[in-house]
Amino acid sequence: MALxxxxxxxxxxxxxxxxxxxxxxxxxxxxxxLIGANGAGKSTTMRAVSGIRPLSSGKILFxxxxxxxxxxxxxxxxGISQAPExxxxxxxxxxxxxxxxxxxxxxxxxxIAADRDRVFDLFPRLAERRTQVGGTMSxxxxxxxxxxxxxxxxxxxxxxxxxxxxxxxxxIQQIFKIITEINKQGTTVLLVEQNAQQALSRxxxxxxxxxxxxxxxxxxxxxxxxxxxxxAYLGVT
Amino acid sequence: xxxxxxxxxxxxxxxxxxxxxxxxxxQRSKASGRLGEWWNSKSRVEQWAWLVPLIAVxxxxxxxxxxxxxxxxxxxxxxxMFNCALYALVALGLNVVVGQAGLLDLGYVGFFAVGxxxxxxxxxxxxxxxxxxxxWTLPLAMVVTMFFGVVLGTPxxxxxxxxxxxxxxxxxxxxxxxxxxxxxxxxxxxxxxxxHPPGTKADGGALFANTNGTxxxxxxIGIILIVLLLxxxxxxxxxxxxxxxxxxxxxxxxxxxxxxxxxxxWAFAIGAAIGGLSGSLFAGQVSFVNNQKFDxxxxxxxxxxxxxxxxxxxxxxxxxGFVIAYIPFRFTALASYKYLIFGVALVVLxxxxxxxxxxxxxxxxxxxxxxYQRLIGRPEQLSSDSSLVAEKAGDSA
Ligand SMILES: Nc1ncnc2c1ncn2[C@@H]1O[C@H](COP(=O)(O)OP(=O)(O)OP(=O)(O)O)[C@@H](O)[C@H]1O
Ligand SMILES: [Mg+2]
Numbered sequence: 110m111a112l113x114x115x116x117x118x119x120x121x122x123x124x125x126x127x128x129x130x131x132x133x134x135x136x137x138x139x140x141x142x143l144i145g146a147n148g149a150g151k152s153t154t155m156r157a158v159s160g161i162r163p164l165s166s167g168k169i170l171f172x173x174x175x176x177x178x179x180x181x182x183x184x185x186x187x188g189i190s191q192a193p194e195x196x197x198x199x200x201x202x203x204x205x206x207x208x209x210x211x212x213x214x215x216x217x218x219x220x221i222a223a224d225r226d227r228v229f230d231l232f233p234r235l236a237e238r239r240t241q242v243g244g245t246m247s248x249x250x251x252x253x254x255x256x257x258x259x260x261x262x263x264x265x266x267x268x269x270x271x272x273x274x275x276x277x278x279x280x281i282q283q284i285f286k287i288i289t290e291i292n293k294q295g296t297t298v299l300l301v302e303q304n305a306q307q308a309l310s311r312x313x314x315x316x317x318x319x320x321x322x323x324x325x326x327x328x329x330x331x332x333x334x335x336x337x338x339x340x341a342y343l344g345v346t
Numbered sequence: 347x348x349x350x351x352x353x354x355x356x357x358x359x360x361x362x363x364x365x366x367x368x369x370x371x372x373q374r375s376k377a378s379g380r381l382g383e384w385w386n387s388k389s390r391v392e393q394w395a396w397l398v399p400l401i402a403v404x405x406x407x408x409x410x411x412x413x414x415x416x417x418x419x420x421x422x423x424x425x426x427m428f429n430c431a432l433y434a435l436v437a438l439g440l441n442v443v444v445g446q447a448g449l450l451d452l453g454y455v456g457f458f459a460v461g462x463x464x465x466x467x468x469x470x471x472x473x474x475x476x477x478x479x480x481x482w483t484l485p486l487a488m489v490v491t492m493f494f495g496v497v498l499g500t501p502x503x504x505x506x507x508x509x510x511x512x513x514x515x516x517x518x519x520x521x522x523x524x525x526x527x528x529x530x531x532x533x534x535x536x537x538x539x540x541x542h543p544p545g546t547k548a549d550g551g552a553l554f555a556n557t558n559g560t561x562x563x564x565x566x567i568g569i570i571l572i573v574l575l576l577x578x579x580x581x582x583x584x585x586x587x588x589x590x591x592x593x594x595x596x597x598x599x600x601x602x603x604x605x606x607x608x609x610x611x612w613a614f615a616i617g618a619a620i621g622g623l624s625g626s627l628f629a630g631q632v633s634f635v636n637n638q639k640f641d642x643x644x645x646x647x648x649x650x651x652x653x654x655x656x657x658x659x660x661x662x663x664x665x666x667g668f669v670i671a672y673i674p675f676r677f678t679a680l681a682s683y684k685y686l687i688f689g690v691a692l693v694v695l696x697x698x699x700x701x702x703x704x705x706x707x708x709x710x711x712x713x714x715x716x717x718y719q720r721l722i723g724r725p726e727q728l729s730s731d732s733s734l735v736a737e738k739a740g741d742s743a
Contacts, residue, residue: 156597159600159601160600161597161600161601180605181600181601181603181606182600182603182604182605182606184603185601185602185603186603190601190602190603191601193597193598193601197595197597197598197601198595198598199590199591199594199595199598199599200594200595201590201594202590202591202594206587209587210587210591210599210602210604211602213584213587213588213591213602213603213604214602214603258602259601262602262603
């Protein structure tokens, strides 16, 4: 049984249809990536999975259970947490306070402490900057903080919305390495990316989203060598 | 301009300048961490040893009646001080909504009015309802306004954006119009002889007579201290953290598992209750309630108190409330320019101290910087600093 399953999901903003009847499956322990042009509906899909945006039709199953109507905060309790697009760290909170917010739904002090160590292990820079205010950190540091904060919920599936956005090339490499590392440690990852080359080479499976519908799916390798994907997303002609 | 006006104007400028300077000083010592360090190095007991004399001075101010601060002969000084304390309490309540949870409430006077009418309806001989002792109307007003807060908040707090500001603005007006239109609320005629707490003076008159500001002031200060303690505890708790998160980034808060709607409703209801409490205090002291005091400008003044004092900072908004209430009493020659003065003062303040007299940490600053980064659309480069993830970089390279 798939860990996360979107079945024929549509999402509207008023009368604007942002996502139209998409189906996505994420198996336990996979990295699945969702690539597509600006405005394709990637963030909308992620927001729907987190429960920030209601579906206009379709279903979302998590661990076999229907969570379509479940409140956003209860989805976090079940094990879905997200590092949103544009990072969305709490600007006035310190690194520690931001990480603590990630563990907002948890009560297990020991587990929280262990996860904090894990985050500091993945991102040594965050450990150095414990008391720095989120809003004053550099873009890359904020991205690490956003990912770390999402990990503090100890999610079963981690949603990452464009973690490489606005980062320098060599740092993009490192972020992707860390994502692979997180996945190896046992967390399932659903990754939205503009950086198709990196995302496809790291992901087990991938979906291409075009103006709200899925036009292609396959393993990362398959899509990497797919001619139309190459032309549209990899800048190869 | 008459010479009276000029004297008042000069004195007011001095007062405002002193306030801004104090705010700056406070901020600097706070930024350097010295004040906080010094304060935190004290034990709880020592902290109280400092607080108690400070509180004593605050409590005794109407009796001391200091020369520069006095508002006599224009207005009885204790009465002025009561009004200041009342505004401070209002600001404290509104700050929970605006400063802590970041919800823009433009109709706070509506809750204040409901509280006042609760006191009037249950204690004034002009009301048909059965009477209860005045002091009971304080908790009752809180319960009733909390109920109104929940009813108003339930549909609106689910929505994002500016709906709340518009709905609350409407709510304030609806309360005022209902007071005008509904016969049992007696419109402009209003309710005389609203109750007051028990107690008699040596000469046999009522201790809490409406001419006697000092006991009303002290009662209000006592209530402020209790509310301050409760709100402070909330602020440091999980609830407070959730409010900060919602204020800073509602979507992110939701993605972290904060039940956003629930916590917004709590903030709104708690704010409403404190507004109601202030309203019933107001009704008791003035001893008369009609539909005249509860208009939009009053709501705006309440909000001005919060912004002026420093939205999100409990002590700041108390100061803001005091100042907003105090200025028209003290500088009576300028009373007809009240709103002009506040307008100019706020604009000036926003230029020099955008975070208010005593701002809430560097939050606004940090947020401003972030907004600026976004504004200039710079892709935030992460230098070539690869030490960021040095360990991880090594393993698969
Ligand atoms: N709050 C909103 N109100 C109205 N329309 C919206 C809203 N948010 C997104 N949209 C629209 O929905 C569509 C999909 O947006 P979405 O943010 O999901 O795109 P995306 O694939 O994440 O794009 P990008 O790569 O630029 O982040 C776009 O056409 C966008 O304009
Ligand atoms: Mg997006």
